[in-house]
Amino acid sequence: MPRITAARVIVTCPGRNFVTLKIECNDGTTGVGDATLNGREMAVASYLSDHVVPCLVGRDAHRIEDIWQYLYKGAYWRRGPVTMTAIAAVDTALWDIKGKLAGLPVYQLLGGAARDSVMVYGHANGATIEDTIAAARDYQQQGYKAIRLQCGIPGMASTYGVSKDRFFYEPADADLPSENVWSTSKYLRIVPELFKAAREALGWDVHLLHDIHHRLTPIEAGRLGKDLEPYRPFWLEDATPAENQDAFRLIRQHTTSPLAVGEVFNSIWDCKGLIENQLIDYIRNTVVHAGGITHLRRIAALADLYQIKTGCHGATDLSPVCMAAALHFDLSVPNFGIQEYMRHTPETDAVFPHAYRFANGAMHPGDAPGLGVDIDEDLAAAHDYKRAFLPVNRLEDGTMHDW
Numbered sequence: 001m002p003r004i005t006a007a008r009v010i011v012t013c014p015g016r017n018f019v020t021l022k023i024e025c026n027d028g029t030t031g032v033g034d035a036t037l038n039g040r041e042m043a044v045a046s047y048l049s050d051h052v053v054p055c056l057v058g059r060d061a062h063r064i065e066d067i068w069q070y071l072y073k074g075a076y077w078r079r080g081p082v083t084m085t086a087i088a089a090v091d092t093a094l095w096d097i098k099g100k101l102a103g104l105p106v107y108q109l110l111g112g113a114a115r116d117s118v119m120v121y122g123h124a125n126g127a128t129i130e131d132t133i134a135a136a137r138d139y140q141q142q143g144y145k146a147i148r149l150q151c152g153i154p155g156m157a158s159t160y161g162v163s164k165d166r167f168f169y170e171p172a173d174a175d176l177p178s179e180n181v182w183s184t185s186k187y188l189r190i191v192p193e194l195f196k197a198a199r200e201a202l203g204w205d206v207h208l209l210h211d212i213h214h215r216l217t218p219i220e221a222g223r224l225g226k227d228l229e230p231y232r233p234f235w236l237e238d239a240t241p242a243e244n245q246d247a248f249r250l251i252r253q254h255t256t257s258p259l260a261v262g263e264v265f266n267s268i269w270d271c272k273g274l275i276e277n278q279l280i281d282y283i284r285n286t287v288v289h290a291g292g293i294t295h296l297r298r299i300a301a302l303a304d305l306y307q308i309k310t311g312c313h314g315a316t317d318l319s320p321v322c323m324a325a326a327l328h329f330d331l332s333v334p335n336f337g338i339q340e341y342m343r344h345t346p347e348t349d350a351v352f353p354h355a356y357r358f359a360n361g362a363m364h365p366g367d368a369p370g371l372g373v374d375i376d377e378d379l380a381a382a383h384d385y386k387r388a389f390l391p392v393n394r395l396e397d398g399t400m401h402d403w
């Protein structure tokens with residue numbers, strides 16, 4: 001039996017913060033799990049070191065489901081992003097260990113490949129519509145079949161999804177939260193223009209996506225969905241805050257534009273109503289924030305009953321360890337839809353050597369035993385944690401709004 005002898009929480013900042021759990025077994029096998037919660041990293045690091053690691057030592061690393069249930073039910077205080085991210089880190093590391101001990105990539109343990117590779121979408125953004133379309137053309141040339149479009153809003157100094165750097169985007173940009181200003185009416189005018197121009201310039205053989213980032217009311221989202229229908233968006237993401245799952249019913253009544261939601265959800269309970277009432281088309285939970293591979297499979301199985309597909313979150317605050325785990329899940333899950341792919345910087349890639357690869361708009365996790373990803377602990381130690389927050393958003397009159 002592979003007995004857990006130690007587990008370490010490694011915090012590193014190769015340009016942005018990442019928290020990684022590394023579990024060691026008595027036979028020398030190790031496994032890694034991502035535990036990064038953007039802007040709240042140290043809360044998960046403490047949850048793991050102070051409350052989880054002491055309970056892991058001595059356990060049989062093969063008993064993934066039992067350890068998951070032990071950590072979930074055993075905490076008494078269920079769910080929440082901190083708890084579920086910590087559980088995800090343990091779960092992911094245990095799948096990595098199981099794969100290494102079996103000599104198989106994790107996707108083989110999940111039932112094997114259900115497709116040859118997984119379609120990913122890249123992020124095209126720019127200050128203007130023209131810049132955004134130029135960026136989208138770059139992605140097309142690199143082989144992407146699906147591209148997310150976000151552009152600046154005339155009259156607004158900055159907005160979600162529009163980067164200062166041409167290739168990399170990191171919203172957690174300051175030691176204290178930056179303050180952004182938001183105007184729904186200005187936004188609702190520009191997005192249909194962006195999609196119209198994009199279809200004219202890029203044609204119809206590319207999937208176009210858009211992230212509303214929780215900023216509209218249901219009826220505003222219904223209006224935007226309707227306005228975008230002629231341009232056939234692949235999806236509209238996070239149309240409205242989803243604490244009230246019923247809110248999506250109103251959007252659905254007004255538009256056939258497909259809806260995606262879930263990157264901030266951390267358990268099946270956050271999306272049960274959305275799924276069972278067929279109020280969405282894509283569920284966006286991913287490994288690190290939704291309880292690991294074990295819990296994500298449960299969510300996907302429920303979604304599959306209702307023809308809802310997966311579309312895992314894959315921003316750069318999810319480390320390469322999460323990306324690898326997501327790709328093993330994507331390759332094996334029957335109702336895969338699409339995977340988000342925001343490239344990490346070369347500094348991050350150096351800290352997390354990995355086997356996954358991109359070609360022709362799609363990715364594959366590789367065939368190394370386990371997840372095929374590791375953390376270079378010496379290199380990680382050279383990058384000290386640096387506090388960084390996500391921005392906050394205010395309306396033009398100063399009212400706090402959703403970011």
Ligand SMILES: O=C(O)C(=O)C[C@H](O)[C@H](O)CO
Binds near residue numbers: 313
């Ligand atoms: O990638 C996306 O769709 C996002 O919305 C990215 C989020 O803002 C980011 O992960 C927050 O940490």
Ligand SMILES: [Mg+2]
Binds near residue numbers: 213237238263
């Ligand atoms: Mg998003």
